[in-house]
Amino acid sequence: MTAGAWEGSGGAGEEPEADGMLARTMRILACFTADDPELSASHLGRLTGLSSSTLHRILTQMLELGLLSRAPGRRYAVGVRLWELGELSPLALRLRETALPHMSRLYEATGENVHLAVLDAPAPERATALYVGRLTGRTSIPTLSRMGGRQPLHTTGVGKALLAMQSEDWIDRFLARPLERETLHSITEPDAVRAEIERARARGYATTREEMTLGNVSVAAPVGTVAGLPPTAIGVVTHIDGADTRRLGALVTQTAAELGRALRSA
Known part of the structure; x- marks a missing residue:
């Protein structure tokens, strides 16, 4: 041809x-x-x-x-x-391959779904969380996420962690659009979303409770800035019954910090 x-x-x-x-x-x-x-x-x-x-x-x-x-x-x-061709992307060759051992350890510690997501933001008004890694097991709670899938930023743990990494001007533009309500528990009011972002920054990790899927809790932390890669977050999703968000928060923040160091030294 x-x-x-x-x-x-x-x-x-x-x-x-x-x-x-x-x-x-x-x-x-x-x-x-x-x-x-x-x-x-x-x-x-x-x-x-x-x-x-x-x-x-x-x-x-x-x-x-x-x-x-x-x-x-x-x-x-x-x-x-x-x-x-997709497997030649830095999201596969550099990010996912480096993250897999850290994701595996987080899964072993929790037995829950482990998600790795990046910010896909051609503009704040159209920004989403793009899932580039996922580990799940036989007993893990079902989730809507999939490799290569997208989910809203304001209703997911990894999404809120990614929001916490952005500037105030960026967040202003993001919140200027109407935010869709995925469940009855979704937080869509701009002031309430800002409060969630501030809590995530103060704690070092973000949480959601039945905001994307009923019965699910997610806990996620930002990986930090890595040259050549988009903003990244890692998190877990578990059932709301008996979810220990403080314990999960400590585990995901530790994993995020270790992954960030590994990516910056690679």
Whole structure:
């Protein structure tokens, strides 16, 4: 395949496309989610708004490059090549690989879900917690998090820990948008969220109680600033019954400090 195949503007009779090839490719990839990991061409066409001829040409090229793979039922899935490239990211090669031993020790000490998340913030108004590491066991309480998934900052332990690392101006911009209520216990009032951030800064760790999932408590601590990596936090999620947040807070802050030192010396 030549570079021209990627740069062409479509065949005769085809409506013009305002986006470039890369933008259209990303529009296709953005259609895949945890709920819809496999999609048909007709579904992709409806979601992207691309003409059938343009969509067919791009899908063929993406299959050739390994960006997509075929799935049963004439559907498409994210390709192995994307996973392979993703594993070259600093979030995988540097952060997750360094964090795994520390996450394992935290899991062994608690027996609970262990989460590693970074701040994904193209702008404060759109910032989320991106989960880049997760350890869980047979007896761990179910959670909504997954590797590569995103969750709100104001309703998760790692999210609040990430908020505690930000400047006041940044937080002002973040709180200028309406905050969604995930459960009846979610804290969405700006002044209340600020108070949570201040408590997290004073204690060294953040907590949530049934703010993302009913029955769950999360405790998380910021890892600190590491050159070349986004703000990072590590935490645990456990059942609300019998949750010892003070003990968990001590464990996660110790783990966060040790991980921060390991990352800065790597």
